[in-house]
Each structure stands twice: as structure tokens, then as C-alpha cells.
Amino acid sequence: MKPSKNIVLIDSSRPIDRDHLLPLGRLRDLPEQIKRAHTVVVTKCPPEMDIADMFLWEQRLKMPAGIEVQFTTLKYxxxxxxxxxxxxxxxxxxxxxxxxxxxxxxxxxxxxxxxxxxxxxxxxxxxxxxxxxxxxxxxxxxxxxxxxxxxxxxxxxxxxxxxxxxxxxxxxxxxxxxxxxxxxxxxx
The missing domain is CATH 3.40.50 (Rossmann fold)
Structure with a gap:
């Protein structure tokens, strides 16, 4: 079975450029492979995260145009x-x-x-x-x-x-x- 859409979740407290492949870290694939995603969701962001912080994240991820980047926070x-x-x-x-x-x-x-x-x-x-x-x-x-x-x-x-x-x-x-x-x- 082939997925119709690839979604990658990134914990905001564990950026992929500061993480490692399993078993040393939590990455299951090389960070460069993120470009295969259709959507990247940066999770557990601070609720007060502003547009400037989101822009910095997008630059850090070096995502090509056409890949959707979303930011979520937790609400208790x-x-x-x-x-x-x-x-x-x-x-x-x-x-x-x-x-x-x-x-x-x-x-x-x-x-x-x-x-x-x-x-x-x-x-x-x-x-x-x-x-x-x-x-x-x-x-x-x-x-x-x-x-x-x-x-x-x-x-x-x-x-x-x-x-x-x-x-x-x-x-x-x-x-x-x-x-x-x-x-x-x-x-x-």
C-alpha cells in the first residue's frame, strides 16, 4: 500500500537539526528526507508563538515551495x-x-x-x-x-x-x- 499523502510531525522542543536517528535519538529517517512530505506539522508550539517565530522555523526546515507547514499548540x-x-x-x-x-x-x-x-x-x-x-x-x-x-x-x-x-x-x-x-x- 502506498500513502497518498505524507505528513511529518516535528515536536517543537526537538527540532530535527538537533536530533539523531534511532536508537540515539527519535528520528526514524534522515532529516533531508523531510522534503518528501506533503505537509509538515510542528507540534506542541508555545501558544504565544508569533508569525516571526513561525517564519524562523520555516527557514530552519528549509522546506521547498509547495510543502504545507502547519503549527499547532496544546490546549488543556x-x-x-x-x-x-x-x-x-x-x-x-x-x-x-x-x-x-x-x-x-x-x-x-x-x-x-x-x-x-x-x-x-x-x-x-x-x-x-x-x-x-x-x-x-x-x-x-x-x-x-x-x-x-x-x-x-x-x-x-x-x-x-x-x-x-x-x-x-x-x-x-x-x-x-x-x-x-x-x-x-x-x-x-
């Missing part, structure tokens, strides 16, 4: 409970949060949360981690250590965390996730 919604039945929404108004993630780079989420909370602790698991009941014990210990903190995670992680049967209700009541969507800033 209000926290939602991981366990709706046990949720105590008062924790959303806490000043403290435990950031619980199993994503490759929680930097953007952390930066967003710092506008609302003091991060008491980071509980980071490897990317795509399958949470176990042993992990539930670790989460419970951290929750007890930071008993006033909201426990916040990603939408992706919330799905896997919701399957944990060993979490006590007092921990479940504090677990929330942030829905996120990609928003187009501009395209050329």
Missing part, C-alpha cells in the same frame, strides 16, 4: 475525574499537585500545571507503562505523603489507571486527568 481543558464515582472535586482547588505520568515527555503538561499548582512530586513511569497493583501501592504511598495534593495525570494514562483495583477510595477521590487537544495556530 479543565480536570476530569479518573474515577467519577469516588471523585472529590474539591481537590481541583488544592494548591498542590502530584504529577503522575507515563508519557515520553511530560514537560508541556508540567509547565501548564505550574500556572495553577505547586508540584509536590513527580511520579514518572516509562512511556506506555502498564500500571500494576504494585504501582498502586507506590501511588498510595505518595498520595499519603502529600495528603492535600491533587493527583493529576494525562488522559491517556487515566485510561490505564482506571483499571487499577488496588487503589483505595481516598486515593481515587483525588485522581484527575487533563483532557488535551491540538489546536492549529497557523499554516503556510
Amino acid at each position: 481543558a479543565d480536570p476530569l475525574p479518573v474515577f467519577p464515582q469516588e471523585a472529590d472535586k474539591r481537590y481541583i482547588y488544592s494548591k498542590f499537585a502530584i504529577l503522575l505520568t507515563s508519557i515520553a515527555n511530560p514537560r508541556h503538561l508540567r509547565y501548564h500545571l505550574l500556572s495553577f499548582y505547586k508540584i509536590s512530586s513527580d511520579l514518572e513511569f516509562r512511556d506506555h507503562h502498564n500500571f500494576s497493583n504494585r504501582d498502586a501501592g507506590k501511588i498510595k504511598r505518595w498520595a499519603l505523603k502529600h495528603n492535600k495534593a491533587l493527583i493529576i495525570t494525562t488522559e491517556k494514562d487515566a485510561q490505564r489507571l482506571s483499571a487499577l483495583t488496588q487503589l483505595p477510595d481516598e486515593v481515587k477521590s483525588r485522581m484527575f486527568y487533563l483532557p488535551v487537544e491540538a489546536v492549529l495556530l497557523r499554516s503556510r
